[in-house]
Amino acid sequence: xxxxxxxxxxxxxxxxxxxxxxxxxxxxxxxxxxxxxxxxxxxxxxxxxxxxxxxxxxxxxxxxxxxxxxxxxxxxxxxxxxxxxxxxxxxxxxxxxxxxxxxxxxxxxxxxxxxxxxxxxxxxxxxxxxxxxxxxxxxxxxxxxxxxxxxxxxxxxxxxxxxxxxxxxxxxxxxxxxxxxxxxxxxxxxxxxxxxxxxxxxxxxxxxxxxxxxxxxxxxxxxxxxxxxxxxxxxxxxxxxxxxxxxxxxxxxxxxxxxxxxxxxxxxxxxxxxxxxxxxxxxxxxxxxxxxxxxxxxxxxxxxxxxxxxxxxxxxxxxxxxxxxx
Numbered sequence: 001x002x003x004x005x006x007x008x009x010x011x012x013x014x015x016x017x018x019x020x021x022x023x024x025x026x027x028x029x030x031x032x033x034x035x036x037x038x039x040x041x042x043x044x045x046x047x048x049x050x051x052x053x054x055x056x057x058x059x060x061x062x063x064x065x066x067x068x069x070x071x072x073x074x075x076x077x078x079x080x081x082x083x084x085x086x087x088x089x090x091x092x093x094x095x096x097x098x099x100x101x102x103x104x105x106x107x108x109x110x111x112x113x114x115x116x117x118x119x120x121x122x123x124x125x126x127x128x129x130x131x132x133x134x135x136x137x138x139x140x141x142x143x144x145x146x147x148x149x150x151x152x153x154x155x156x157x158x159x160x161x162x163x164x165x166x167x168x169x170x171x172x173x174x175x176x177x178x179x180x181x182x183x184x185x186x187x188x189x190x191x192x193x194x195x196x197x198x199x200x201x202x203x204x205x206x207x208x209x210x211x212x213x214x215x216x217x218x219x220x221x222x223x224x225x226x227x228x229x230x231x232x233x234x235x236x237x238x239x240x241x242x243x244x245x246x247x248x249x250x251x252x253x254x255x256x257x258x259x260x261x262x263x264x265x266x267x268x269x270x271x272x273x274x275x276x277x278x279x280x281x282x283x284x285x286x287x288x289x290x291x292x293x294x295x296x297x298x299x300x301x302x303x304x305x306x307x308x309x310x311x312x313x314x315x316x317x318x319x320x321x322x323x324x325x326x
Contacts, residue, residue: 043085046092050261052079052102060108063116071111074104086264086274093264093274102263103283110287118293124203127239127297132180132194135236139188146191147182154179190236197299204297206241207310219309220296226305227298241295 047054057076064072082098085091094102116122140146140158148155153167154175163171183195197203209216220240227238263277278284298306 040090042090043087043092046261050092050263052092052094052105052263056109057105060105060112063112064108067116069112069116071115072108074108075101076105079105084266089274091264093266094277096266096269096272099265099277099281102265102277103281106263106284106287110291114291118291120206120295121203123241123295124206124297125198125201127204127206127241128194128198129176129180131236131239132183132191132198133176135188135191135194136179136183139191144188147186148179190233194236202300204237204239205300205303205306206295206297207306209294209296211310216294222309223296223298223306226309227302230299230302230305232299232302237299239297241297242293 046052057079060072060074061076064070078101079094079098082095082101084093084095086093136146136158137160141160146158148158152175153163153171156163156167157171177199180195180198183191184199186192186195209219211219224234224238227234232238264274265277265280266272267275267280278288296306
C-alpha cells in the first residue's frame with residue numbers, strides 16, 4: 001500500500017524543521033508505516049511492525065499506568081540498550097544481556113491480556129456497546145429515525161459511509177458516549193434499554209465456557225432460549241465473546257508469526273549466535289500456548305437461569321466421568 005504524494009494523508013506527515021522533506025520523500029515513510037513487512041531495510045521496519053515494535057512497548061507501559069495494573073511494567077530502557085542490528089540478515093535482535101528484559105516484556109503482555117484486556121467487565125462493556133451500535137445501524141438502515149448530530153462524522157457512520165482521514169481522526173470515544181446518552185431517550189425499546197445499561201454501568205454478566213467442546217452448542221442453545229424467554233432479543237442481549245475479536249493483539253507465538261516479525265536474541269558469549277527467542281528461552285516456550293477465551297455475555301436479570309443451565313451441564317459431565325471411572 002502506498003499513499004499518493006499529494007493525498008490527504010500527506011498533510012499529516014511531520015516535517016523536521018532543519019531538514020524539510022520534499023513531497024516525494026514522503027512515500028518511503030508512508031510505506032514504512034502501512035506496509036512495514038515489505039519495506040527495506042527490514043531492520044528499520046521491524047521497529048514499526050513486529051513482535052517487539054515501538055507501539056507494543058509503548059502501550060503496555062501506558063496502559064499499566066492508566067489502569068493501575070502493575071502487570072505491564074518491564075525494563076524498557078534495558079531492552080532499548082540491548083537492541084542491535086544483524087546487518088547480514090537485515091533484522092533487529094537483542095543482545096544476550098537483554099534476554100531477561102525481553103522475557104519480562106513478553107510476560108507483561110501475557111498478564112495484561114489475562115488481567116486487563118480480557119477482563120470480564122471490560123469485555124462486557126464492549127459487548128453492550130457493540131449491541132448498541134449494531135441496533136442503531138440496523139434501525140437507520142430500515143428507515144427508523146435514529147437521533148444523531150447532523151453534519152458530523154458520526155452521521156456518516158450511521159449511513160455506513162466511508163470517512164475521510166480527517167473525519168476518522170476527529171471521531172473519539174466522546175462522540176460515541178454523547179450519542180449513547182441521547183439514545184437513552186430513543187422510542188426504540190432495545191436501543192433505549194441498551195444505552196441506559198451502558199451509561200449507568202448495568203453491564204452484562206459474563207461466564208467462561210470451560211466445558212468440553214461437545215457440550216458448548218447445547219449450552220449455547222439453552223442459554224439463548226432462556227434469554228429469549230425472559231423477554232430479551234438474543235441478537236442484542238446474548239453475545240458470544242472470543243479472543244479473536246481483538247485481531248491487533250496477539251500473543252507471541254513463533255509458529256504463528258511471520259519470520260520478519262519474530263524476536264531474535266543473541267545466544268552464547270564464547271561463540272555467540274542469533275536465534276529465535278523460543279529456541280533460547282524456556283519462559284517464552286511456556287507462553288507459546290497462548291490464552292484464548294470463549295465467553296457469553298447476557299443481562300443480569302437472567303443470570304440465575306443461565307447459571308443453572310451452566311452448572312447442570314457441568315454436573316452432567318462429572319456424572320459421565322464418574323461412570324467411566326467406575
